[in-house]
Amino acid sequence: MPENSSMSMDRPSPLVPASPYWTLCGTATMRKTCMVELLGGRSLRRFSFIRQQEIGCFLRVMMPSAGEPVDVSAKFGVLTGNILVRMATGRTIEKGSRVLDLVQEASEIGGQFYLGDYSKFMSRWDVQGYKKKCRDIHERLDGLMEEVVKEHQSRRMEKTVEGKDIIDVLLKSIKEDKEEGGLTEEDVKSLILDVYVGGFHTASIPLQFGLMELVRHPSVLLKAQEEMDSVVGKKRLVEERDLANLPYLEAIVKETLRLHPPVPMVPRASTEDCRVGEYDIPANTWVFVNVWAMGKDPCLWDSPSEFRPERFLGSPVNVKGEYFELLPFGSGLRMCPGSAHALLVFRTVLACLIQCFDWEVDGGPKRLDVEERSAGMTVSMANKLICRPIPRFDALIVEYKSANESLNYR
Template identity: 45%
Template sequence: MESTDHMRFFAVPVVLLVLSFLFLSSRRRRGTLQLPPSPISLPIIGHLHLLAPIPHQSLHRLSQRLGDIFSFRLGSVPCLAVSSASAAREILRTQELAFSSRPMSKAVGYLTYGASGIAFAPYGPYWKYMKKLCMSELLGARTLDLLLPIRRDEVVALVRTLYDMSKEGRTTVDMGGELVRLTNNVICRMTMSRRCSGTEGDLEEVRKIVAGVAELFGKFNLADYIGICKDWDLQGLDKRIEDIHRRFDSMMERILKEKEASRRKQGGGMKDLLDTLLDISEDASAEVRLSRHDIKAFLLDMFVGGTDTSAITMEWALAELINHPNILRKARDEIEAVVGKKRLVAESDLANLPYLQAIVKETMRLHPTVPLIIRQSSRVCKIKGYDVPANTTVFVNMWAIGKDPKQWSEPLEFQPERFTEVGGHNVDVRGQHFELIPFGSGRRICPGTSLALQLVQSALGALIQCFDWEAEGGGTVDMAEGLGLTVPRAKPLVCTPVPRLNPLPLD
């Protein structure tokens, strides 16, 4: 008994000595790391207070003081902000494998069925399979060509709707709502062979779900960053997350059951993307057996990534054109020279409309719909001479890069000509030129890039060709930004479309 007491007596200081040694060793190792500069933090919350109300703008202001790469903490989570094309290249290309995964937030994990689908799945075999499936079957060139009539139908329907509204004497139109209707119907028909706006209730439900998901993905939830808040719903977000998930799951379950019933009755025929996903889920020899949750998560990716972002890009572009009538006239002159007035601009015309393409590029530079590329480091690595620890959340600020005066002359001005002049006409948006990466870059570049560009350019071309545009009440359009994962306008674009061709060239 006495021997045991002596052992306990000596064990306590030995344990304390070992722990002290490990702590001091850790401090010394950290002291040898060359970490990026960091602003002064507060206890517990770190730098959360510095990122309100619009994170990408706040990070941009900090970068002007701290440089194009700096570290910060969101609660207990180490983070890195990158605001230059050269640093973005190091993360997204040079050391891409170390930054190929995305951090998992509470909202993302719950709403995407545990990061199924493709947008938020961890980098690994499942994600690689889904990416290959997207590029070969779901969103590849062959599939997009087959589904071209759907995009054409919906662009024609939008133009006809706006024309009818003007003939009925409606002086103003919420163009944000009309553009969401366009993109919603394109995605719904491509994925499920049905229009989401068959009834106003269906359309409104899809719009609310997409807007809610985008907002929740973009919110800083204290439970994700501060340990003591993990089990507390201090911001009231848990109830909203659960409500949106329940509504989306219910809608998708109904659609899946209807699709399965129609497949049993009809057998073959033209397949949509949902048919392809269900075929794979029923194929016992498939490389990866897709579960029902996997299919629902992929459809959520399609809705959020394919409707909200494209509609917002067109809304920003139209707002800029209203504020710059000379650019609008120049774009219309180009379209009339190539297309004329007797037929509607088509996707096949886009290659011959470089100024229209430049307008879209300039819109994506000034108003990237997803302003921050968010990744997570899987190992310790060096970026521009600084050490980046493993499990660091990285924010590549595309919004700031698009306004970098080292990359762009007069960066705050809307000047499409910068993409038609020598030196700028070759700048692409497909992830190769890091001063302009609205769709990301590398392995995790958005798989819907081609679809988005085809739809946005052809629809915007039709709106330019067929209508003159006036801001509500005259004057200019307010260009303030709103909140969310995407960058919506703070105020809806309410304007007046004035038909300029009679009859409309809709055949």
């Protein structure tokens, strides 16, 4: 397999240095494959029905829980997992949950401190057992992905255009580029795993923190609900096409990502000697940009510890890597390729939660546990987010009919 393939499990692709493997693959580039074919605007539009179905199913499950304590952290994990698994493989979460469990393991080990990065001697002897763990995860992941790819190859010709998922798109690329040294089957498995690893956490973690902050700040939730009622009304459910007309919702999204970036440290490797500020950085040096600390820097933000979405109203600052004070998904050519998908899911689900429910917690908002914990490369809530959803409307959810009513959100 390619040396820099994430299936090698030496490091996931966000930590793979720029190389001919990433920038050139026959006539197609790996970057183009990720940004255009897998996670670009056209692909996101093609899979909009999946997001619609899964969000509708999620909301219908939440409705009967009115006034009862609900572990919304677990619900968000299943929702974002369902969307990713169906987009990538066409499977439901029951059949894809083994992959997501292994992806969680891969994400955690990918962010661990590894002595071999600092000492060739330690790398040779693997005193932490790091390489052994990586090989074990790799073998299990590779076996699962091999099964999925073979299944797709056996039934590719039976699918209509509407029924094709991301693996189908990648397998088509293999056929088209075969004579020009393009994608291989190993590349397909690697890219799908990158979609899982990058997409699962960047969508589910912001949802947890976003709802937590709304519960802790009832005035913000009320203002967001007023905007929702004014723009969308009370006779239909908010849709993706409405998001552009909801500036306060967008401000909430930015403020959540400022305080709670899902990936707190953005890694980069210097390709040549350079100078950054007062520091000389030798070539081939790992540099970690602490975006978590940047979001709380008083030199960059007024009252940085306060959750205040109003700071972004009328501000040009966005999360697309153009403004270096807010980089939840990184910046430049190595910016997270799944950011558009993660933001779309985050915005849409959060909008539905704001429109459809009031939220309560036992003991009041001030008793809410806001402690964070590190889980490898990500930072999430240390404990489960337990809330009581209070429906604002009864009839909204009926509009959405899911093809996956049997999915286990409970």
